[in-house]
Amino acid sequence: MSKKNKGIFAKIKSAYVECHEDCEVPYPIVEFIKKDNIPMVVIGQRYSHYYRIVPLEEAADDDKILAGLSPRDVQNLSMYTLFLELQRRYELDTVEYHQSDEKYFNFKDKKTDSFIQLTTEGILNNPDIFNKIKDGDQFKVGFLCGDKNKSEDKSKGRESNNKKMH
Incomplete structure (x- = not known):
């Protein structure tokens, strides 16, 4: 027998063993x-x-x-x-803007079919929830939360610059 035939027999034997395991x-x-x-x-x-x-x-x-x-x-x-x-568990439903410059994010929990409302701080303090948000929604939430942090950093920078000048 040639090497080629041994390869074919080995393939047939392994296919038989696999089929036999599934059928038994x-x-x-x-x-x-x-x-x-x-x-x-x-x-x-x-x-x-x-x-x-x-x-x-x-x-x-x-x-x-x-x-x-x-x-x-x-x-x-x-x-x-x-x-x-x-699998991503939370899906962004709506974003509510309030006069106090606070954003409320309403998420649908796909596992329990309920809704969760979180503020920007709530999301930033809960990385576990943020990691389970659907990808496209994660980008939106990150952009809006980052926008708030960026404006806070600018206001802190202005305050420190004003203190240095006086």
């Missing part, structure tokens, strides 16, 4: 869904019409469920869990 698992993942804003996993039973719907966190933490899944399903489950954790 008792519980394949059918799909990922959201029910009442809670991520869920639909897990089927091979060669049966039975399935069960499990919350994503429970499926990722339960060793019995993970043992019944194929390596590919475990990988998909962990990647989907990571994707949900990294």
Whole structure:
């Protein structure tokens, strides 16, 4: 046999092993869904019409469920869990300007479908919230918050210059 044939046989064997691993698992993942804003996993039973719907966190933490899944399903489950954790949670709804020169930002919390109202200081003091704002909205909020800080720095600079002159 030539080296070329050994390569083909090795590829066929690895494809068979991979297919066999996927076909021998008792519980394949059918799909990922959201029910009442809670991520869920639909897990089927091979060669049966039975399935069960499990919350994503429970499926990722339960060793019995993970043992019944194929390596590919475990990988998909962990990647989907990571994707949900990294997904932006807050979306800018409105910006309110008040006479006191204060800005109020209204954010929609996509996880709980509620609204949060924060001032500029509230956002600057909460980097955790700022990091979970949608990218385009993050730019707008950063621009408006930076605009306020820039004007405060200028006024402090003017005060110190006036003190130096007198």
